[in-house]
Amino acid sequence: MSHLSRRAFLQGSALAVSAGAVSRIAAASLPEAVIQTQAGTQPPLNPASGRPYQPVVTLNGWTLPWRMNNGIKEFHLVAEPVVREIAPGMKANLWGYNGQSPGPTIEVVEGDRVRIFVTNKLPEHTSVHWHGQRLPNGMDGVTGLTQPGIKPGKTFVYEFVARRAGTFMYHPHADEMVQMAMGMMGFWITHPKDPSFMRVDRDFVFLLNAYDIEPGAATPRVNQMTDFNLWTWNSRAFPGIDPLVVRQHDRVRIRVGNLTMTNHPIHLHGHEFVVSGTDGGWTPPASRWPEVSVDIAVGQMRAIEFDASEPGDWALHCHKSHHTMNAMGHEVPTMIGVDQKSVLKKINQLIPDYMVMGDKGGSMGEMEMPLPDNTLPMMGGQGPYGSLEMGGMFSVVKVRAGLARNDYRDPGWYRAPAGSVAYEWQGAAADLPAAGSPRPAASDAADKETVVNVVKPAAHRHQ
Amino acid sequence: MFIFLRRRVLPAALLAVLAGCASLSPDQGFGEVAALAKPSLGQTPPRARSDEERAASRQMVQQLLQKPLSVDAVVQIALLNNRGLQADYEALGIAEASWVQANRLPNPGFSFGRTSSGDDIKIDRSFSMAVMGLLTLPLTARIEARQFQVSKLNTANRILQVAADTRNAYYQSVAASQSVRYQEQVESAAAAGSELAEKMAKAGNFNQLELAREQAFHADAVTQLARSRQLAVAAREQLIRLLGLSGEQSGFTLPQQLPELPKQRPSLQDSEQLAMAQRLDIAAAKLEVDGLQQTLGLNRATRFINVLELAYLHNSEPGASRETGYRVSLEIPLFDWGGARVAKSEAIYMQAAQRLAETALNAQSQVRVSYADYQSAYDLARHYRDQVLPLRKRVSDEYLLRYNGMLSSVFELLADAREQANAVNAAIDASRDFWMADNAMQLALGGPVNQPPQSAASANPQGK
Numbered sequence: 001m002s003h004l005s006r007r008a009f010l011q012g013s014a015l016a017v018s019a020g021a022v023s024r025i026a027a028a029s030l031p032e033a034v035i036q037t038q039a040g041t042q043p044p045l046n047p048a049s050g051r052p053y054q055p056v057v058t059l060n061g062w063t064l065p066w067r068m069n070n071g072i073k074e075f076h077l078v079a080e081p082v083v084r085e086i087a088p089g090m091k092a093n094l095w096g097y098n099g100q101s102p103g104p105t106i107e108v109v110e111g112d113r114v115r116i117f118v119t120n121k122l123p124e125h126t127s128v129h130w131h132g133q134r135l136p137n138g139m140d141g142v143t144g145l146t147q148p149g150i151k152p153g154k155t156f157v158y159e160f161v162a163r164r165a166g167t168f169m170y171h172p173h174a175d176e177m178v179q180m181a182m183g184m185m186g187f188w189i190t191h192p193k194d195p196s197f198m199r200v201d202r203d204f205v206f207l208l209n210a211y212d213i214e215p216g217a218a219t220p221r222v223n224q225m226t227d228f229n230l231w232t233w234n235s236r237a238f239p240g241i242d243p244l245v246v247r248q249h250d251r252v253r254i255r256v257g258n259l260t261m262t263n264h265p266i267h268l269h270g271h272e273f274v275v276s277g278t279d280g281g282w283t284p285p286a287s288r289w290p291e292v293s294v295d296i297a298v299g300q301m302r303a304i305e306f307d308a309s310e311p312g313d314w315a316l317h318c319h320k321s322h323h324t325m326n327a328m329g330h331e332v333p334t335m336i337g338v339d340q341k342s343v344l345k346k347i348n349q350l351i352p353d354y355m356v357m358g359d360k361g362g363s364m365g366e367m368e369m370p371l372p373d374n375t376l377p378m379m380g381g382q383g384p385y386g387s388l389e390m391g392g393m394f395s396v397v398k399v400r401a402g403l404a405r406n407d408y409r410d411p412g413w414y415r416a417p418a419g420s421v422a423y424e425w426q427g428a429a430a431d432l433p434a435a436g437s438p439r440p441a442a443s444d445a446a447d448k449e450t451v452v453n454v455v456k457p458a459a460h461r462h463q
Numbered sequence: 464m465f466i467f468l469r470r471r472v473l474p475a476a477l478l479a480v481l482a483g484c485a486s487l488s489p490d491q492g493f494g495e496v497a498a499l500a501k502p503s504l505g506q507t508p509p510r511a512r513s514d515e516e517r518a519a520s521r522q523m524v525q526q527l528l529q530k531p532l533s534v535d536a537v538v539q540i541a542l543l544n545n546r547g548l549q550a551d552y553e554a555l556g557i558a559e560a561s562w563v564q565a566n567r568l569p570n571p572g573f574s575f576g577r578t579s580s581g582d583d584i585k586i587d588r589s590f591s592m593a594v595m596g597l598l599t600l601p602l603t604a605r606i607e608a609r610q611f612q613v614s615k616l617n618t619a620n621r622i623l624q625v626a627a628d629t630r631n632a633y634y635q636s637v638a639a640s641q642s643v644r645y646q647e648q649v650e651s652a653a654a655a656g657s658e659l660a661e662k663m664a665k666a667g668n669f670n671q672l673e674l675a676r677e678q679a680f681h682a683d684a685v686t687q688l689a690r691s692r693q694l695a696v697a698a699r700e701q702l703i704r705l706l707g708l709s710g711e712q713s714g715f716t717l718p719q720q721l722p723e724l725p726k727q728r729p730s731l732q733d734s735e736q737l738a739m740a741q742r743l744d745i746a747a748a749k750l751e752v753d754g755l756q757q758t759l760g761l762n763r764a765t766r767f768i769n770v771l772e773l774a775y776l777h778n779s780e781p782g783a784s785r786e787t788g789y790r791v792s793l794e795i796p797l798f799d800w801g802g803a804r805v806a807k808s809e810a811i812y813m814q815a816a817q818r819l820a821e822t823a824l825n826a827q828s829q830v831r832v833s834y835a836d837y838q839s840a841y842d843l844a845r846h847y848r849d850q851v852l853p854l855r856k857r858v859s860d861e862y863l864l865r866y867n868g869m870l871s872s873v874f875e876l877l878a879d880a881r882e883q884a885n886a887v888n889a890a891i892d893a894s895r896d897f898w899m900a901d902n903a904m905q906l907a908l909g910g911p912v913n914q915p916p917q918s919a920a921s922a923n924p925q926g927k
């Protein structure tokens with residue numbers, strides 16, 4: 001979202017019309033297949049035709065433009081192989097729609113008749129399932145059950161009325177395991193007919209997805225089931241995920257869909273929120289309760305809402321700590337408390353560039369060491385106070401006073417008022433309050449226990 | 464042969480000439496041997512016979528031992544110092560002595576007899592000489608000349624064999640000590656892993672299984688190192704034996720590495736013909752056959768006159784006139800017509816001829832095999848140098864990058880270091896195999912691969 005201007009919003013910043021997307025004969029009857037070439041968050045697409053609504057902002061994504069045809073909203077999705085930048089320094093060979101994975105967000109209004117042309121440019125058949133929609137059974141997109149697969153080179157048409165307002169997703173229901181692992185998915189928003197219904201000022205959407213890409217490779221291992229190494233939002237990993245910029249006191253909605261194979265407790269700092277919507281629709285106000293984390297199960301969608309009352313840079317992340325890391329070796333043994341000084345020389349004779357790591361913990365701090373090609377550091381991302389030591393499913397909600405209504409530009413790091421930042425104690429150690437932890441009484445049982453050694457930082461002084 | 468035999472057998476005047484032309488040489492024919500071996504060796508084999516010469520060669524050996532030994536230097540030392548070779552040189556002297564002996568006229572015999580019967584005293588004097596010895600002298604001299612010649616060729620061949628054995632032992636020894644160094648690296652990597660694992664276990668980060676596994680790696684590496692050290696000692700001792708060294712002399716140093724591979728994969732045309740022309744064993748077999756042919760001829764010529772004696776008689780009896788004259792006694796071939804002897808000679812001749820054919824066929828096959836070995840050994844050594852090692856290095860580099868990204872552990876780095884050292888060891892073996900194949904090729908060809916063809920016949924001063 002950096003460097004966005006109002007003019008860019010109006011023009012729709014990086015959309016390109018792909019003439020080659022469909023055959024010339026079909027072109028006359030097909031809407032343009034608009035292709036996105038950038039991985040950054042694109043400005044919300046204000047509806048130029050059809051019913052009015054308050055558009056959403058797709059984090060590191062975009063909304064698919066449409067054309068009105070005799071009162072029907074027509075979209076054109078092209079399923080195709082894409083190259084997605086997961087974060088600066090790493091690109092992945094994925095499958096997606098219209099140039100990106102995930103595909104563009106489709107935004108319609110409750111009651112709209114929608115016609116979606118789906119052209120398959122993948123090497124195998126596909127289909128699109130409109131996850132959560134009420135629609136005619138034959139439009140549900142389950143290969144073999146409700147339709148034949150869309151063969152490579154073919155275009156299918158889906159047509160139905162968006163009957164229920166809410167948060168939806170789309171993804172293939174053909175060779176799902178492969179196609180989802182390759183990044184085939186997208187967001188769908190059906191806005192309420194009444195734009196003032198549960199109106200918010202900023203409405204962010206993103207999908208949770210995960211990939212297993214060998215460090216140095218670019219194509220996901222589609223057979224992976226549990227040991228993923230890239231935990232992403234809209235196929236982006238921190239520090240490649242844009243911040244969610246909001247104006248102080250804005251009513252903010254964040255809609256999250258989970259298309260990974262595990263649950264994700266999404267946690268927001270500094271504010272409580274309510275879950276205002278689920279897969280099934282809007283939650284009645286009486287049943288909402290305040291939370292700071294919401295667990296989003298596999299295949300689920302959640303819409304959370306809060307008043308951005310507190311200015312600052314507030315972390316928003318999955319609370320599974322491995323999910324806020326990029327690729328790492330899950331088999332790497334713990335090195336904490338292991339003094340390698342005597343071995344180091346021996347190792348260096350064999351491996352001159354070897355450096356001791358992990359003996360004091362996992363923090364790589366400011367260490368910058370060469371990595372395999374096309375590999376993100378396990379953690380990183382620079383903040384105003386140094387390395388954030390984060391990767392994966394992590395971003396920042398930036399609450400600022402005095403932003404313009406439609407201003408999503410990154411305002412930079414929060415400048416905390418003087419005296420409002422944690423600081424180092426300068427006084428004498430004796431002045432500190434006593435730790436006061438009572439020593440556990442020695443018991444006979446303790447003698448039989450395994451003796452373990454605790455290495456405290458003081459022991460490292462000699463280094 | 465018969466014609467040859469007849470032509471040469473009779474003029475008795477020639478005997479003296481021939482008998483006079485054979486005499487013991489100062490070097491027992493070693494000069495010719497040296498000339499035969501030189502083209503293949505690339506150096507003239509020395510031979511020390513006097514005390515002074517021996518002292519000089521000892522000094523030469525001492526001097527050569529000062530520096531790290533090159534392959535040429537070890538060959539030189541072996542030629543100066545290998546005792547077996549020195550013993551072989553003595554065979555030359557034996558062959559020469561036989562040859563010279565064969566050229567000498569047999570000593571005449573003189574007999575004196577005094578018999579009395581009553582008053583009669585009979586004094587019988589005779590001067591005799593084995594005429595056949597005289598008659599056959601040119602032939603036997605030729606046979607011995609050929610034997611001497613064969614002996615020279617065999618000696619030259621021995622020199623080449625010892626040189627080849629020495630080169631092999633050299634390559635083995637250099638490679639073995641090079642391997643020891645890499646095996647030490649393997650051991651060192653395993654030791655670091657084991658030591659680190661102990662610290663890990665102590666810190667509570669490793670369980671006993673993980674610790675034991677790392678320690679087992681190390682224990683394995685220790686045995687491998689011991690084994691490769693043992694091999695290096697054996698290889699060095701083999702070299703020491705061939706160099707004929709003892710005591711302090713065996714403290715010589717070898718280069719750290721085997722020589723670089725040749726830039727080009729050498730190719731050879733007409734390698735089989737080249738071997739036929741160059742190989743001394745073939746030349747020796749040819750001479751053997753020639754010699755046996757002559758023996759056969761002799762046996763055919765003398766089948767009837769095996770025991771021909773010519774005696775000069777000078778009898779005097781008291782009171783009687785002196786009797787003078789000579790007597791020829793001739794064995795009548797009534798029972799032994801010499802047929803068996805001739806048949807035996809023929810069989811021996813044919814045997815040698817077949818052996819020659821076998822030698823030649825084997826040599827051709829050897830050349831083909833060793834040429835193929837040589838070329839594939841070259842390809843393999845090059846493959847190791849240009850593909851395997853750079854790729855292993857790549858793998859190690861990538862492991863380090865993965866370590867940097869906390870994608871793999873130091874134990875994987877160390878395991879890879881072990882793998883890399885093993886690959887280097889295999890590359891050393893391949894390089895050693897190439898040089899040994901090169902050596903075998905030279906031996907099969909009877910000369911260096913890159914040398915223009917050298918005819919053994921032309922370097923053969925007393926050939927047929």
Ligand SMILES: [Cu+2]
Nearest residue numbers: 264318320323
């Ligand atoms: Cu998560």
